[in-house]
Amino acid sequence: MSTQKIEKEAASQLLDSLYLDMFHLIEDHTQSRINIERTNASGAILLARTRFQQGGNNSVSVAQIPTKNSTEFNALCRVVSASDEKNGNEISIERHAVEKSTGYVEPLNWFSVLPPMSLRQAASTFKDCIELLAESANLQRQLDAIINNISSMKQFIIKQ
């Protein structure tokens, strides 16, 4: 009986610490989404500036991006997971150099042969945003794992 009581107390303490971790992760998660929103908005403004400078809404639009009928090409940035002791199963972004012969094309050239400065800045802003997304995905996975742990711990305490 007393062992059961000790076990229940330990489980409750663990549950408290899990809740605390969850609070921190919620805060970090929300902050990372705010950062994404800010970066995204800056990128959208730069795209709008490019359209304004080039005179016309179709200068930077879906009309220029490849479709199903276009030639195949590879993504320049990919998600790699660093499954080591230090980083756990965290993901990071790895960029490949532009190499047309192997299918790594420069996206800026879809829009213009000589891309204006604002479009280059927009591309750079969205590259930063992709890094923030990887960070956000890591936080989301951690949060998901904590929520699952809390659910299991609650079930355990109820059963006791």
Added chain:
Amino acid sequence: MALHSAIKGKLISVIGDEDTCVGFLLGGIGEINKNRHPNFMVVDKNTAVSEIEDCFKRFLKRDDIDIILINQNYAELIRHVIDAHTSPVPAVLEIPSKDHPYDASKDSILRRARGMFNPEDLVR
């Protein structure tokens, strides 16, 4: 052309409005594979909800995708499908768009977190 052999890493896919897709494609996430399947979908006012849903399900099934980005306003349209996806891979990230700012109360993961406090609010 065998461009896709032995490529390290997984893809980020995107379902979003014109600016979101153009922006992230500029960032270098876009790919069209040998089966001519793109990892992006541009949603406009004429796109049916069923098309968004089908595309999202297709991305979920692909094993070369690690992150699915979706504008939060379109995620709202297929909320039941997003809520049903519980696996951590691929991670579904709801991102704000130019016209719709991020609303934490609509985010699937934060709604689950909130459910840890109020069992009545727990949707699943």
